[in-house]
Amino acid sequence: MRKTCLDMVYEIAKKNNKVIFVGSDLGAGVLDEFKKKIPKRFIMEGVSEQYLTGMVSGLAMEGFIPYFNTIATFLTRRNFEQNIIDLGLHNLPVRLIGNGGGLVYAPLGPTHQAIEDISIMRAIPNMMILAPCDSHEMKKIMPQTVNINGPIYIRLARGGDKIVTNKIKNIKIGKAISFGDFKDILFVTTGIMTQECLEVVEKLKLSNIKAGVLHNTTIKPFDEASLIKASKKTKLIFTVEEHMVSGGLGSTVLETLNKKNSSDITKVNRIGINNTFVKKYGSQQDLLNHCGLSAKKIFAIVIKKIHEQKT
Incomplete structure (x- = not known):
């Protein structure tokens, strides 16, 4: 997904x-073709993300559209003040591309795990947040980012993710994508949790439970209309995110239903990372299992909730 995203920046x-x-100390070979063919618009700086946010803001003020790429935690957590003052306040067309949204950098520990980045960026006025689930969706979304007014945070997953959007004809910023029949269970997802939940949907079918997924590429501004429509058609809602449960997608869903004065708010169950540091080390999949975010763990949570409702 990261390669697709950066290749699209070149296109x-x-x-x-x-x-x-603009890159911040990225690995050798990143966008070599871009560097060779358009050297005046290819900038690779060192580990100085806060300074770089100010720099790309200046470029935007001069009429350019900078795409700034580095590790998600450094782009969001370290740069919080600069993102607010330099980007949000001035509503500048800077595109922040965050590598490793969620638990991608699992082997590097809590310092590199971007598990509060959505909540941080949601709090910034004018900031748009995008989290595609696969490279096909990324390819369709990236050209649309050029003409968006204001800053955008693009959350990148691990890469090599299963393609699930290739049959979707109309992929648009601001519009959620529906999969399956959510008569019994509706999963509201973003990023690669969409793939995990689609696996759960198939497992639930074996128990004659009708489930579907509402995938949100755009977390902010949120597609409220699609959620409201889907919530009325289902019995239970599970928000699933590779992020802390506080301030992220689940919070967005609850806030939306509350704002619309919807009684469907009682159907909502949030699945995510508890408000704690993930101190376990291993692969991303290891940590997804540890945090209850693998398809197997999500399935168990859903089945338990269904049984609780019956008793």
Whole structure:
């Protein structure tokens, strides 16, 4: 997914001479073709993300559209003040591309786990948040980012994720995507949790439980209309996110239903990372299992909840 995203920045830059790529100490070989063909709009700086946020803000003020890529925790947590003052306050067209949203950098521990980034960025006025679930969706979404007014945070997953959106004809920023029949269970997801929940949907079918997924590429602004419509058609709602349960997708769903004065708010169950540091080390899949975010663990949570309702 990261490669697709950066390749699309290059494709966009070839068509729009206002597009600039800025990287912060990225690995050798990143966008070599971009660097070779459009060297004046390819900038690779060192580990100085706060300074770089100010720099790309200045470029945006001069009429450019910078795409700034680095590790998600450094782009959001470390840069919080700069993101608010330099980007949000001035509503500048800077695109922040965060590598490793969620638990991708599991082997590096809590310092590199972007598990509160959605809540941080949601709090910034004018900030849009995107979290595609696969490379196909990323390819469709990226060209749409050029003409968006204001800053955008693009949350990247691990890469190599299963393609699930290739049959979706109309992929648009701000519009949720529906999968399956959510008569009994509705999973509201974003990012790669969509793939995990689609696996759960197939397992639930074996028990004659009708379930579906409402995937949200755009977390902010949230597609409230699609959620309200779907919530009326289902018995239980599970929000599932590779993020802390506080302030993220689940909070967005609850806030939306509350704002619309919907009684469906009582159907909502949030699945995510508890408000604690994840101190376990291992692969991303190890940590997903540890945090209850693998398809197997999500399935167990859903079945338990269904049984509780029957007793």
